[in-house]
Amino acid sequence: MNTTKIILITGASSGIGEATARHLAAQGHQVFLGARRTDRLEKLAEEIRSTGGLVEYRTLDVTNFEDTQAFADFALEKFGRIDVLINNAGVMPLSPLHELKINEWNQMIDVNIRGVLHGIAAVLPDMQSRKSGHIINISSIGGFQVWPTCAVYSGTKFAVRAISEGLRLENKDVRVTIISPGVVESELAHTITDPGTRSMIEDFRAVALKPEAIARGITYAIDQPADVDVNEIIIRPTSGAQ
Template sequence: MNSTPHRPTAGTDPAPRQDTASLVVLVTGASSGIGEATARRLAAAGHRVVLGARRADRIAAVAADIEAAGGSADHHVLDVTDPKSVLAFAAAARARHGRIDVLVNNAGLMALAPLDAVRTDEWDRMIDVNVRGVLHGIAAVLPQMRAQGSGHVVNVASVAGLRVDPTAAVYCATKYAVRAISEGLRQESREVRVTVVSPGFTRSELAEGSGDEAAREAVRAGMEIAIPAEAVAGAIAYAVGRPPEVDVNEIVVRPTAQG
């Protein structure tokens, strides 16, 4: 018997074959930043994307760009803090495409300030968007995914879910929660894949969410080393593109220069 290990022919890819079927992908917070970049990236890969965000004019423009480039994109006004809005978003996707294969729970809010600033309205808003919004998304798609026997939930967290920094206590708490919810869903699932993507400094509008001027300036300074949103979109596309039996559970993507 020949014991020589198999060596791929030059120019071939020895990586496992991916499932290249067109998937129906819902993306929240798709009007800018990571959400927009992800929608564009996945549409370019041949998937049918459904964009959701509050800014109707902006998601309409992004969807039009995707269609003009030969991709498939629908768009719906979406408020992730409103469970009825999220259910309607998912229902519209099912009505149009007959199924939901992937949810990218991307919508998020970062409002940084010291706790003694007592910005309780910002605390509530972050909890509503970053935690309840993720739960509303899961609730809207999980029954469909269970019924069809497959699906993939991608939750965008943050490196803030791995550490706690001054002025970021509540924001970090919400991102820790996203990771906890994701791990719970993963352990409860056998048909549904679950991925947490935790970006570091990424160029987006997220830096402008803080009402505290000093905190906002500190985030802007950090943007000097920020990676483009497309880098995070690439990580999401990687996880989505794995074969159905492969579940990429967690990806951390940060600038090389970030400490």
């Protein structure tokens, strides 16, 4: 069994975050879960506790910095340190640019970029002062490639990779990992409101990984010794279209 780490996961109420919470708790880590749907977090925490796992949760909206700081502070007060932050929360209301869904563009920028920056800001001072810590940011294959309807979403995921690389270069004591999933079963496409995009995306997402595959990739990066920083992992379905 590995040494227990204090691991914060944003967007833990479904999909990749939920699977990662289960997986890391089963490895003996103390997980601390955040998302807006507290009822989901409560159910997941009950399930993890029933199998002997160490878990806490708190309502979290990553678009709000004060809320994100309060989430980190809760963990710092309770556990005295944060070993790992997984900036996983994300939204993907795709549409062609000419639809001018400006509110949805802003939502993606607020959650996928600002949310990641808020997470970094909330934990970095503690990690810098202890000269130890690990920040894992979830990007996407959309952080490498752009498809029609994905301009803004891809823009946010390119940004996550750029921010992660800057964070890594500036912090020699903090490990930084970018995880870029291909298509994964989750609720991510539920936020698409444009009917044409929704049906196109169903085909694009026909072959999908289980979220546990991403959880295992994240765990691999966490499990490395402190002097090993896994910078970037891309995880796609073997037979996927992309």
